Amino acid sequence: MPIRTRGHRLRTALSAIALTSAVLGSTLLQPAQAADGGPPRHDQRLQRQLDGLVAQDDGPPGVIALLTRGDRTQVYTAGVGDIATGRPPRPDDHMRIASVAKAFSGAVALRLVDQGRLSLDDTIADRLPGQPAAWGAVTLRQLLAHTSGLPDYSADPEFVAVLTADPRHVFDPRRLLDFVADEPLRFRPGSLYEYSNSDNIAIALMAEAATGRPYEDLLRELVYRPLGLHRTSLPLGYRLPRPFLHGYAVAPPAAPEDVSEAFGASGAWASGGIVSTPRELGTFIRAYGGPALLSDRTREAQLEFRPGDSSEPPGPGTNAAGLAIFRYTTRCGVLYGHTGNTAGYTQLAATTPDGARSLTFSINTQTSAGNKPALLARLRTVQEEFACALLKDE
Numbered sequence: 037m038p039i040r041t042r043g044h045r046l047r048t049a050l051s052a053i054a055l056t057s058a059v060l061g062s063t064l065l066q067p068a069q070a071a072d073g074g075p076p077r078h079d080q081r082l083q084r085q086l087d088g089l090v091a092q093d094d095g096p097p098g099v100i101a102l103l104t105r106g107d108r109t110q111v112y113t114a115g116v117g118d119i120a121t122g123r124p125p126r127p128d129d130h131m132r133i134a135s136v137a138k139a140f141s142g143a144v145a146l147r148l149v150d151q152g153r154l155s156l157d158d159t160i161a162d163r164l165p166g167q168p169a170a171w172g173a174v175t176l177r178q179l180l181a182h183t184s185g186l187p188d189y190s191a192d193p194e195f196v197a198v199l200t201a202d203p204r205h206v207f208d209p210r211r212l213l214d215f216v217a218d219e220p221l222r223f224r225p226g227s228l229y230e231y232s233n234s235d236n237i238a239i240a241l242m243a244e245a246a247t248g249r250p251y252e253d254l255l256r257e258l259v260y261r262p263l264g265l266h267r268t269s270l271p272l273g274y275r276l277p278r279p280f281l282h283g284y285a286v287a288p289p290a291a292p293e294d295v296s297e298a299f300g301a302s303g304a305w306a307s308g309g310i311v312s313t314p315r316e317l318g319t320f321i322r323a324y325g326g327p328a329l330l331s332d333r334t335r336e337a338q339l340e341f342r343p344g345d346s347s348e349p350p351g352p353g354t355n356a357a358g359l360a361i362f363r364y365t366t367r368c369g370v371l372y373g374h375t376g377n378t379a380g381y382t383q384l385a386a387t388t389p390d391g392a393r394s395l396t397f398s399i400n401t402q403t404s405a406g407n408k409p410a411l412l413a414r415l416r417t418v419q420e421e422f423a424c425a426l427l428k429d430e
Contacts, residue, residue, distance in 0.1 A: 142360020283380015326391015
């Protein structure tokens with residue numbers, strides 16, 4: 037299901053519907069291109085890394101990576117963004133960003149903290165008195181850090197049953213936590229780390245309670261508009277804006293199946309429902325992971341990292357968890373960012389701490405430690421190669 041970062045439940049839901057198999061055509065390999073249409077700046081070593089991902093039996097039909105330094109962007113692609121037409125992935129293709137959406141809910145909450153409309157010490161009891169009393173002591177800080185102990189609604193059998201029966205079911209996103217309202221906390225808040233989709237639903241609800249505004253409006257006011265994001269949105273339905281990077285279920289020897297619009301986004305909402313583009317994702321992560329979007333005081337809290345706690349799937353290098361952001365310590369240096377995966381897509385968005393450089397890395401199939409560990413290991417290796425290319429002095 038779309039909001040589970042571990043793919044087995046999504047595949048269970050998708051097995052309930054018949055998807056027409058697409059025929060994989062000839063693979064198109066595209067060199068790096070300057071975003072302004074200028075001459076190619078082609079690193080053959082990096083290109084071979086992408087080609088190798090696409091060539092794997094269970095690899096993605098396509099991949100696109102954007103390396104941005106200041107006002108210059110290099111675009112690397114391999115394979116196809118649409119099997120039916122054979123066209124390559126493009127920087128302005130819409131795509132599901134999966135759990136990278138958690139960084140967006142983090143941005144909304146932390147900007148409200150900057151404005152004094154929320155506090156990191158606000159509790160569920162303070163802001164969401166309608167939620168279970170047993171959850172009352174959980175703070176916004178703990179929700180952002182995935183140390184809340186909230187049970188994960190997307191693992192609830194009733195939620196899974198609804199999605200299995202109708203993958204395009206339209207949920208009321210503000211009632212998603214009802215699926216686990218009768219469950220206790222999984223652990224004492226602040227004592228452990230557990231990546232949970234429920235955390236970011238609660239974050240969005242706290243933002244709404246603090247402002248009296250719908251979360252979608254807060255995204256536009258606090259994130260999209262200040263950063264000039266015109267192709268980023270939070271839909272509730274299953275349709276993707278055109279053009280889009282098609283996402284595929286890849287399970288050899290069967291032909292890849294197009295699952296781009298197989299499910300609705302309402303069951304993911306603030307936890308994983310955002311649609312963006314490679315180019316705009318880079319713009320966002322440079323601002324959110326860099327110093328541009330938040331005050332120094334709030335950013336200091338954002339960047340208090342817990343070593344060993346990772347995003348899902350893990351990003352390149354050694355991971356550590358902050359507040360809706362992760363630190364990736366590679367052999368070449370440090371990046372801040374977020375990852376995500378859902379049916380048809382696996383994402384990485386990362387930036388240098390100064391916000392001057394960014395890497396977005398998108399493949400159009402899902403991979404995780406649970407469903408394709410070998411592909412994930414190869415993907416992380418390639419991502420680290422691109423991270424090193426981003427970090428090296430020119």
